[in-house]
Amino acid sequence: MNKRLVITMLCLISSGALIADDHGEAFRLRQQAEIMPLEQIIRNLSLQPTDRILEIESEFEDDQHIYEIEYVTRQGQILKIEVDAKTGEILKKERD
Incomplete structure (x- = not known):
């Protein structure tokens, strides 16, 4: 895992920006490999080195686990991206 990603994740977790509506359920799904690791989701987004993640939310909508990732470009x-946590598919991308 690259150093930048690890540092970003540690900052997010320590700042409380990583929010889960049902943390226990998300943890269980990850342990059972029913959702992709957040690190892999972020890596698949191909963010630029100058992009900075502002917030990550994990939520359930219509029986679907979704990651909402908000970031700022150079x-x-x-920008806000909604990603299917199971497949990694980008569901929505919008400017905030």
Whole structure:
């Protein structure tokens, strides 16, 4: 795992920005390999080295586990991406 990703994740966790509506359920799903690891989801997004993750939320919508990832680009644009936690498919991408 690259050093930048580890540092980003530690900052998010320690700042409380990683929020789960049902942390226990998300943990169980991850342990049973029913959802992808968050690290892999982030890696698959191919963010630029200058992009900075602001917030990650984990939630359930319509029996689907979704990661919402909000980040800021080098140009100062704030983007929000919704990703299916099981498949890694990007469901929605919008500017904030």
